[in-house]
Amino acid sequence: MKFISTRGRSQVDCAATAIAKGLADDGGLFVPQSFPTISMDDITKMTEMDYAERACFVLHKYLEEYDYEDLLTACKNSYSKFEDNDGAPLVKIDDKRFIMELFHGPTLAFKDVALTLLPYLLRKGCDLSGIKEEVLILVATSGDTGKAALEGFKDAKGIKVMVFFPSEGVSDMQKMQMTTQEGDNVNVVAVEGNFDDCQTAVKKIFTSKEIASDLLKKGIVLSSANSMNFGRLAPQITYYFSAYADLLSSGEIKPNDKVNFVVPTGNFGNILAGYYAKQMGLPIDKLVCASNSNNVLTEFFANGTYDANREFFKTVSPSMDILISSNLERLVFELSNRDFELTDKRMAELKETGKYSLKDDEKKKLDADFFADYCDEEECLQTIGEVFDEYGYVLDTHTAVAYDVAMNFIDYTKNQKPVVILSTASPYKFAHDVLRAINGNAPTDAFKCAYKLNEQTANPIPYQISQLKTKEKRFNKVINKNDTVSAVMEFIEQ
Numbered sequence: 001m002k003f004i005s006t007r008g009r010s011q012v013d014c015a016a017t018a019i020a021k022g023l024a025d026d027g028g029l030f031v032p033q034s035f036p037t038i039s040m041d042d043i044t045k046m047t048e049m050d051y052a053e054r055a056c057f058v059l060h061k062y063l064e065e066y067d068y069e070d071l072l073t074a075c076k077n078s079y080s081k082f083e084d085n086d087g088a089p090l091v092k093i094d095d096k097r098f099i100m101e102l103f104h105g106p107t108l109a110f111k112d113v114a115l116t117l118l119p120y121l122l123r124k125g126c127d128l129s130g131i132k133e134e135v136l137i138l139v140a141t142s143g144d145t146g147k148a149a150l151e152g153f154k155d156a157k158g159i160k161v162m163v164f165f166p167s168e169g170v171s172d173m174q175k176m177q178m179t180t181q182e183g184d185n186v187n188v189v190a191v192e193g194n195f196d197d198c199q200t201a202v203k204k205i206f207t208s209k210e211i212a213s214d215l216l217k218k219g220i221v222l223s224s225a226n227s228m229n230f231g232r233l234a235p236q237i238t239y240y241f242s243a244y245a246d247l248l249s250s251g252e253i254k255p256n257d258k259v260n261f262v263v264p265t266g267n268f269g270n271i272l273a274g275y276y277a278k279q280m281g282l283p284i285d286k287l288v289c290a291s292n293s294n295n296v297l298t299e300f301f302a303n304g305t306y307d308a309n310r311e312f313f314k315t316v317s318p319s320m321d322i323l324i325s326s327n328l329e330r331l332v333f334e335l336s337n338r339d340f341e342l343t344d345k346r347m348a349e350l351k352e353t354g355k356y357s358l359k360d361d362e363k364k365k366l367d368a369d370f371f372a373d374y375c376d377e378e379e380c381l382q383t384i385g386e387v388f389d390e391y392g393y394v395l396d397t398h399t400a401v402a403y404d405v406a407m408n409f410i411d412y413t414k415n416q417k418p419v420v421i422l423s424t425a426s427p428y429k430f431a432h433d434v435l436r437a438i439n440g441n442a443p444t445d446a447f448k449c450a451y452k453l454n455e456q457t458a459n460p461i462p463y464q465i466s467q468l469k470t471k472e473k474r475f476n477k478v479i480n481k482n483d484t485v486s487a488v489m490e491f492i493e494q
């Protein structure tokens, strides 16, 4: 299957090359030339499959050039790193509401679902596209992608990973997870600024022809593990199908019944995967985009104008503290009926003025598929407390944003169909704020918070957290956002 760039001046022959390259040469994002479909018969068959088999089945619709059995082995390998070999177990809250827990992987965030598999997809992608150079992965992270990429790629042959995170923009646990990372091929640097500063700096490196040619002379090509890379996006499509198959198995729905998904959103990768699942035939009623106080997307869905000229808030759901949602470009491209020129013009506008607007017919299409709302800091903590009191279920701060918005969605639209809320992180990653929400106050020490949270809720502490305490800190560097290029050069020289 061919992959084309959203900006129209670049295309590749297959998914393997799109994944190996990460970003298109023209600065756009790779999208499949057309959406493959999965029939209700096939979805019904998925009820008999385990998670790895479901993943392979969905992925191979795009990754046609990958050997099926080889891909299946890789999927089994990846999802064996999850509790019960399941990437996306579904928990029933009440008659109509379900929580899909995507955080039972190695780093306790949903990013693991894709990043445990990406090293295979990328290495194989390079092989299939004849790329012999060493691959340097650059990652800008709001906290969770960085750790998941480091863990996924550590000691991977022929691949180096460098992660940039905002020095004051991640939780203590997230910071410790990254700065104690093991592996000889990894590097972690804090950048003074917020996530958007990190992302912009990394994007600049990706689109610089000069840097690319400097690196190539040293036998290195760049790639990305952010959700701009189709290899990150594709594995996320699986769990929408998987949740539907689970609802079928448990008799909660009948074939062809429609289901809603509520997604705590930052860079728009997770929810875009849901939109792709819908294009492939999954009966999704509404995709609900849940934001925190950085509600640039809520406004975009309300009035059709994306305007990033606004105050940036540091919130208790830091992985969603984003004003420029990169993957929105893929959605806007579809809304425009795949108009390359218009997409290119809008992205230039976004860069120059910080905003762009949809046309009326595009806005109508948006309304047909999506509902959007946001949840402020107080509502977020209140939701965690209430849900624990009522159901004994412990939400993390990101999932709480989605939960609160799910309630607004049901109240406001009177939608009667099942609602699946995507849970994106373990509450222990954000133990301080979760404990504060449940207990009224919390100590400053992150581990004390974890122990106390465990005491109060009887929710078990994951070994990934308890083990962190004794790990040695390996990375201390804090740099200015203008020094990212020299940091990269320094890393590859060592």
Ligand SMILES: *Cc1c(COP(=O)(O)O)cnc(C)c1O
Binding pocket: 109, 110, 111, 144, 145, 227, 264, 265, 266, 267, 268, 269, 270, 271, 319, 320, 398, 424, 425
């Ligand atoms: C990354 C992340 C999000 C946001 O996902 P996007 O794909 O960037 O929209 C939400 N919650 C958590 C815990 C995350 O790590």
